Structure formats: C-alpha cells, structure tokens
Amino acid sequence: xxxxxQHPSWVICKSxxxxxIECRSLDFQATTMFWYRQFPKQSLMLMATSNxxxxxxxxxxxxxxxxxxxxxxxxxxxxxVTSAHPEDSSFYICSAxxxxxxTQYFGPGTRLLVL
Amino acid sequence: GEDxxxxxxxxxxxxDSSVINCTYTDSSSTYLYWYKQEPGAGLQLLTYIxxxxxxxxxxxxxxxxxxxxxxxxxxxxxxxxxxxxxxxCAETRGTYKYIFGTxxxxxxxx
Numbered sequence: 539x540x541x542x543x544q545h546p547s548w549v550i551c552k553s554x555x556x557x558x559i560e561c562r563s564l565d566f567q568a569t570t571m572f573w574y575r576q577f578p579k580q581s582l583m584l585m586a587t588s589n590x591x592x593x594x595x596x597x598x599x600x601x602x603x604x605x606x607x608x609x610x611x612x613x614x615x616x617x618x619v620t621s622a623h624p625e626d627s628s629f630y631i632c633s634a635x636x637x638x639x640x641t642q643y644f645g646p647g648t649r650l651l652v653l
Numbered sequence: 654g655e656d657x658x659x660x661x662x663x664x665x666x667x668x669d670s671s672v673i674n675c676t677y678t679d680s681s682s683t684y685l686y687w688y689k690q691e692p693g694a695g696l697q698l699l700t701y702i703x704x705x706x707x708x709x710x711x712x713x714x715x716x717x718x719x720x721x722x723x724x725x726x727x728x729x730x731x732x733x734x735x736x737x738x739x740x741x742c743a744e745t746r747g748t749y750k751y752i753f754g755t756x757x758x759x760x761x762x763x
Binding site: 542544570572580581582584587631633635640641642643644645646647649 | 683684686688693694695696697698701741745749750751752753754755756
C-alpha cells in the first residue's frame, strides 16, 4: 500500500517551453501533496504544499507563477514548470499523505533537463 | 541553527554495523523519519519514531532518539552492499511539513 507514482520519469525540453509533471497516489486518497526539488548531491528542498481543491502554499523564494501546482483530485497533483530555463534542471520529487496520516509517501522522482 | 544536520559520508565493511547520526532542530517534532535514496530514485521510507519514544527496533534497523540533545541515530546491523545509498533524516515542522537533513552517503565495502 501507499504507492505514489510520477510521470514522466525524465524529460528533456528546450528553453522557454513548459513542462508538466504528474504525481498520483495509486492506492490511497491524498489529502495533501508536496513538491520537492533536489539538486545533485544535495538534500530535498520543499517547494510547495497543496491540498485538494485549494491553492498551493509556496515556500519562501519559490515563484508561484513559474511553478504552477494543481491538486484537482484526491489522487492527482500536477507541477508545471513554465518557460523553463537551464537553471530549472533538477530532480523533482512529489510526496503524498492521506487524511489523518502523518507520514508522507514519495514518488520515484522526475528528472528534468532544460537545454 | 535552522538546518537538520548529518555527516556527509560513512564507509563500513560488509557485515559490520553502520550508525548514521542526525541533529534536528525542532523540539516539537511529533515524528522523526529515516528515508533511503538509491541513485536516481525517489525516497523509500525506512522507519520512523514517535517523539515520546527513546528507541525503536525494526529487523536490522534500530532508531535511537535523544530529545534533550535533539539527536537521532539509525543503526543498521549486518550492513550489506545493497544498503549503499544516501540516508536522510527528516523532522516534522508545523503541520505535516518535513525538513530533511543534509543526507549521509553510506558506502558498504565488500
């Protein structure tokens, strides 16, 4: 139980384009989903927290117009990197937790490379 | 400080025990977690401990918690080459928000 998937697992795009990453909870309803970013050999940095049906809460320094988050259902959240630039290249990981759960379950990550 | 700190590297021989340490910051953290990350992969939950516990054992894993010193450790008994990975501790801060440690890269020598 508690499986979280991400799609795609990796993506290469040209500078200036937008990229959408999906995060799905496969066997539980995710009240809250989280988006993290991880640079090589570094820790995970929380970008934003999204609750189903409401606007995401962004961490300080994360541009909400650049990283659009939608959590339209209890099993799906999407992160769209708009007008991507090479410095947006990173490993993006989502996590999800269900109602009354403290523990977050993580997806396998999406590696984004912007050329 | 604000950071959850871990030592960067640990190298052990196969069959030995590994001890990975973590110093966290928020004394009100309800749960403290240990996650494992293999190269190019997401995070795998290894174990967690509730803040009112001192120790938790789960097969080869033992978690020790010293709340006074805000110190958390993960001991892996009989370490295997498959245990080579990066290990992250995480504290909860506020409502369901995780703050991750800097990560410890464990290398197991055959």
